[in-house]
Amino acid sequence: MALSLRLASLAALVPPGSIVADIGTDHAYLPIFLVEKGICPVVIATDIKDGPYRIAAGKVKDHHVQDKVILRLGDGLTALKPLEADVLVLAGMGGNTIREILASSPHIMSGIKRLLLQPMADAADLRFWLVANGWRIADEVLVEEDNRIYLIITAEPGLEETTDPIFLELGPRLLEKNDPLLKVYLENIIIKYERIMAGLAVAKSSTAWEKALRVKIKIAKIKGVAGCP
Numbered sequence: 001m002a003l004s005l006r007l008a009s010l011a012a013l014v015p016p017g018s019i020v021a022d023i024g025t026d027h028a029y030l031p032i033f034l035v036e037k038g039i040c041p042v043v044i045a046t047d048i049k050d051g052p053y054r055i056a057a058g059k060v061k062d063h064h065v066q067d068k069v070i071l072r073l074g075d076g077l078t079a080l081k082p083l084e085a086d087v088l089v090l091a092g093m094g095g096n097t098i099r100e101i102l103a104s105s106p107h108i109m110s111g112i113k114r115l116l117l118q119p120m121a122d123a124a125d126l127r128f129w130l131v132a133n134g135w136r137i138a139d140e141v142l143v144e145e146d147n148r149i150y151l152i153i154t155a156e157p158g159l160e161e162t163t164d165p166i167f168l169e170l171g172p173r174l175l176e177k178n179d180p181l182l183k184v185y186l187e188n189i190i191i192k193y194e195r196i197m198a199g200l201a202v203a204k205s206s207t208a209w210e211k212a213l214r215v216k217i218k219i220a221k222i223k224g225v226a227g228c229p
């Protein structure tokens with residue numbers, strides 16, 4: 001099984017020998033790769049929808065790994081039993097969906113040693129939730145594929161100390177490491193806020209104007225961190 005760069009980057013962060021649960025597996029490419037390469041003895045692969053579950057079952061059968069990829073149909077972590085997995089992978093979903101899945105099963109989360117998260121949006125909300133719930137941002141990686149930049153967050157149990165929430169919003173490890181894709185990543189965040197500000201600026205209400213001002217201040221702060229003029 002050959003993986004896309006995004007999925008290969010996730011696979012590289014899986015500690016060898018760990019028991020992974022890939023939540024929202026869809027095609028099950030990552031679980032199949034992990035067991036075929038001998039990185040994991042077993043992977044639990046779950047999906048909430050019947051269609052992806054069936055597709056995953058077909059791929060698992062094609063690759064003759066039915067004894068090593070355990071497929072389950074279910075919503076988020078409800079498909080897992082406590083202490084069954086050491087590592088959770090949640091990739092290709094929105095950051096707020098990932099946050100809701102993690103938040104709704106504290107009894108499963110208490111046994112997890114590493115989270116590998118690849119949010120498609122709302123990474124800041126996800127980081128704030130992680131840090132408020134006993135997780136530290138152990139590492140962050142940016143991956144470019146098909147003209148899109150993907151973020152991967154590795155979180156582990158622990159305390160994340162931050163001097164300014166803006167670092168948590170943008171990615172504390174990305175900023176420290178000065179990731180090669182950081183400049184483009186931050187420019188994309190600035191563009192997103194500039195669009196929000198433009199939308200608010202045309203509104204007539206004073207509330208919208210106040211919000212626009214707050215967004216303007218945030219943009220200036222991000223530009224300061226990014227070193228943009």
Ligand SMILES: C[S@@+](CC[C@H](N)C(=O)[O-])C[C@H]1O[C@@H](n2cnc3c(N)ncnc32)[C@H](O)[C@@H]1O
Pocket residue numbers: 023024025026027046047048049052074075076077090091092093097101
């Ligand atoms: C875009 S696919 C990502 C597939 C794969 N993880 C990847 O990164 O390539 C998202 C998958 O998550 C599943 N999903 C969404 N919400 C879920 C939930 N609450 N529990 C389990 N799976 C979920 C969807 O059915 C879909 O198959």
